Amino acid sequence: MGNINKSYIEDYIRMLVKEDEHLTDIREYGEKNNVPIIHPEVKQLLKVLVQIKKPKAILEVGTAIGYSAMVMAGVMPEGGKIITIERNQEMIDQAKSNIERKGFSDMIEIREGEAEEILAEFDEEIDMVFLDGAKGRYQDFLEYILRNLKPEGIIVADNVLFKGMIASDDLVVRRKKTIVKRMRSYLEHISEDERFETSIIPIGDGVAISYNRR
Numbered sequence: 001m002g003n004i005n006k007s008y009i010e011d012y013i014r015m016l017v018k019e020d021e022h023l024t025d026i027r028e029y030g031e032k033n034n035v036p037i038i039h040p041e042v043k044q045l046l047k048v049l050v051q052i053k054k055p056k057a058i059l060e061v062g063t064a065i066g067y068s069a070m071v072m073a074g075v076m077p078e079g080g081k082i083i084t085i086e087r088n089q090e091m092i093d094q095a096k097s098n099i100e101r102k103g104f105s106d107m108i109e110i111r112e113g114e115a116e117e118i119l120a121e122f123d124e125e126i127d128m129v130f131l132d133g134a135k136g137r138y139q140d141f142l143e144y145i146l147r148n149l150k151p152e153g154i155i156v157a158d159n160v161l162f163k164g165m166i167a168s169d170d171l172v173v174r175r176k177k178t179i180v181k182r183m184r185s186y187l188e189h190i191s192e193d194e195r196f197e198t199s200i201i202p203i204g205d206g207v208a209i210s211y212n213r214r
């Protein structure tokens, strides 16, 4: 990714991150085949957050091949459930097969289709949200998420610093201008809105954690 952290810092942190051995093959497949899965340090952050928060229900946007969903499922309390949204049929097929093969079918449900449409209809209580797909739409999703996020719930949003472009106009490439504009608006919104307490963390491609103060 680059532009968020000095590589020696990133390399050092990654050296300390423990491998989730039950998911090594999925991670390696993703890396070899250019499937964008969470960075190791973000994986570690998610695992810590899930174990602190102990969510019964997690909503994820962006399943890809199921890696992050299975990381979270692996540290959720018994009876926990993840609903994860994906629109790409090839990803859906691979995620289904991975989730079944790794024994997470009881915990992880894939909702197939456009996140915008699925979230507009979404009506289930959730304790934690992981936004990792449709980068330009996080702000639009917020309204739907807030209808369903329990008091004291958290929203974790990945890629919020988007290769450094969000913080510096000098790094913005022309075809990403809209995403940059929308992501800045998302970060301003969740930072200013009294209903949230937000922390933006420069690891991976940038992660924002927002706590629902209601």
Ligand SMILES: C[S@@+](CC[C@H](N)C(=O)[O-])C[C@H]1O[C@@H](n2cnc3c(N)ncnc32)[C@H](O)[C@@H]1O
Pocket (backbone or CB within 6 Å): 036, 037, 038, 061, 062, 063, 064, 065, 066, 067, 068, 069, 085, 086, 087, 088, 091, 113, 114, 115, 116, 132, 133, 134, 135
């Ligand atoms: C970064 S990948 C997700 C990686 C996954 N969370 C992981 O770390 O293992 C983003 C995924 O979001 C999906 N996606 C992007 N926009 C979407 C949308 N509007 N609705 C549903 N899925 C979307 C893409 O097809 C892609 O598979």
